[in-house]
Amino acid sequence: MQAHKGDVLRITGRAVGSPEHRATVVEVLGPNGQPPYRVRYEDGHETEIFPGPGCVTESTAGAHPARADAPRHTV
Secondary structure, X not given: OOOXXXXXXXXXXXXXXXXOEEEEEEEEOOHHHOOOEEXXXXXXXXXXXXXXXXXXXXXXXXXXXXOOOOOOOOO
16 A cells, blocks of 8 residues: 555444544655555544555545656657
């Protein structure tokens, strides 16, 4: 999993009927966008997490600059 500052993590409950939680990545602590992440939940609580299999990343479109090592296309 990779995430960037500003991305939203959707964390599903492990039991039927458990609510989904949403947390915004405020800091990436691992190398190259990998966990752990410091996140802020909707209620303002902050913590460090290693997301599990029930977690999905929602990227904030257009918020990330192109990687310096990405191939460049010329026309």
